[in-house]
Amino acid sequence: MKLFSKYQLGNIELKNRIVMSPMTRSRAIDNIPNEIMTQYYKQRADAGLIITEGTSPSPNGLGYPRIPGIFNDLQIAGWKTVTEAVHKKGGKIFLQIMHTGRTSHPLNQGSDAEVVAPSAITLSGEMYTDKEGMQAYPVPKAMTAEDIEQAQQEYVQAAINAIAAGFDGVELHGANGYLIDQFINPASNQRIDNYGGSIENRARFVIEVAEKVVSAIGAERTSIRLSPYGVFNDMTIFEDIEETFEYLASELGKLSLVYLHIVDHSSMGAPEVPNSIKLKMKEAFGGTFIASGGLDKDKAERILEKGQGDLVAFGRPFISNPDLVTRFKEDIDLADPDPNTFYTPGEKGYTSYPFAQKNQIA
Numbered sequence: 001m002k003l004f005s006k007y008q009l010g011n012i013e014l015k016n017r018i019v020m021s022p023m024t025r026s027r028a029i030d031n032i033p034n035e036i037m038t039q040y041y042k043q044r045a046d047a048g049l050i051i052t053e054g055t056s057p058s059p060n061g062l063g064y065p066r067i068p069g070i071f072n073d074l075q076i077a078g079w080k081t082v083t084e085a086v087h088k089k090g091g092k093i094f095l096q097i098m099h100t101g102r103t104s105h106p107l108n109q110g111s112d113a114e115v116v117a118p119s120a121i122t123l124s125g126e127m128y129t130d131k132e133g134m135q136a137y138p139v140p141k142a143m144t145a146e147d148i149e150q151a152q153q154e155y156v157q158a159a160i161n162a163i164a165a166g167f168d169g170v171e172l173h174g175a176n177g178y179l180i181d182q183f184i185n186p187a188s189n190q191r192i193d194n195y196g197g198s199i200e201n202r203a204r205f206v207i208e209v210a211e212k213v214v215s216a217i218g219a220e221r222t223s224i225r226l227s228p229y230g231v232f233n234d235m236t237i238f239e240d241i242e243e244t245f246e247y248l249a250s251e252l253g254k255l256s257l258v259y260l261h262i263v264d265h266s267s268m269g270a271p272e273v274p275n276s277i278k279l280k281m282k283e284a285f286g287g288t289f290i291a292s293g294g295l296d297k298d299k300a301e302r303i304l305e306k307g308q309g310d311l312v313a314f315g316r317p318f319i320s321n322p323d324l325v326t327r328f329k330e331d332i333d334l335a336d337p338d339p340n341t342f343y344t345p346g347e348k349g350y351t352s353y354p355f356a357q358k359n360q361i362a
């Protein structure tokens with residue numbers, strides 16, 4: 001099967017085409033990667049490529065409780081133990097850089113941070129905080145030109161720190177309504193300067209971030225995840241959506257990013273992502289393309305065989321099946337994940353899922 005064949009991704013060789021999707025698991029007490037996180041990623045190192053959970057480039061980007069950062073020495077040291085453990089098992093690992101933007105609350109951030117966004121448009125509903133439970137989203141501060149420059153530099157420094165921590169590369173989280181997507185989508189971006197309005201202007205923030213990160217760590221170590229037709233975090237399906245995402249794919253392709261990773265959350269209740277837009281983006285990007293969302297072994301293999309993706313990513317199956325690759329190879333039934341422990345602290349529902357065969361226990 002193509003699923004189990006090797007793949008040359010930039011300068012690194014992946015042992016198979018199976019990618020572990022980025023998943024926030026909220027186990028990083030004080031935002032620092034720790035021993036159980038090392039164990040969790042090590043257990044899953046049979047994947048061709050692991051993409052870590054969304055990790056903040058700065059105090060401002062720490063929107064959720066217990067998500068890790070990559071902006072101080074303790075965080076870099078914590079991540080180093082993770083990358084070493086994964087590499088020791090022959091795995092490869094990219095860090096997902098996630099700045100949450102307006103999807104945030106001051107109670108989840110430190111005292112040195114502020115909730116920022118392209119425009120002062122508040123997200124509807126409430127979010128969880130460890131300190132005081134559910135809270136209404138705050139009105140974010142509309143970023144000034146200096147704030148934009150600063151946030152971009154935060155991504156650059158985060159990428160540099162990621163390489164220092166031993167990562168094989170970084171994935172810019174441009175999906176699911178976080179800061180980058182907030183610039184792309186007119187529902188959250190009503191700026192009247194050159195970062196808002198036209199397709200080119202709404203794409204400017206992410207393209208500049210990508211350019212700067214490429215200059216700092218190289219295109220072969222820089223990648224991006226995008227979610228056309230995503231509606232999470234109050235994103236909307238807007239008028240020129242297809243043109244916007246095609247433009248983005250084309251411009252990011254010109255920068256020779258090492259891959260473009262597309263999210264399709266229709267299996268989670270989001271609108272269908274037309275196959276046509278995925279294919280247009282793949283074509284416009286021109287490089288390695290990762291398909292994700294609601295895949296099983298057969299669907300994934302079909303995507304690879306039809307040439308609709310070079311790599312295939314699995315999220316929830318990796319939560320409850322640390323040995324997913326072996327289970328696919330040997331047609332062993334998959335265990336179902338327990339959503340109640342997706343974001344709870346501790347080992348339960350995290351490192352506690354058993355391997356199918358005793359001799360595979362990490």
Ligand SMILES: Cc1cc2nc3c(=O)[nH]c(=O)nc-3n(C[C@H](O)[C@H](O)[C@H](O)COP(=O)(O)O)c2cc1C
Nearest residue numbers: 021022023024053054293294295314315316317342
């Ligand atoms: C618990 C959980 C946390 C997630 N966190 C992230 C994240 O930090 N970054 C991201 O890009 N996607 C995140 N996602 C989305 C997944 O990467 C993936 O796209 C989604 O689960 C659909 O794929 P699947 O059907 O294989 O699970 C998360 C999903 C889950 C279930």
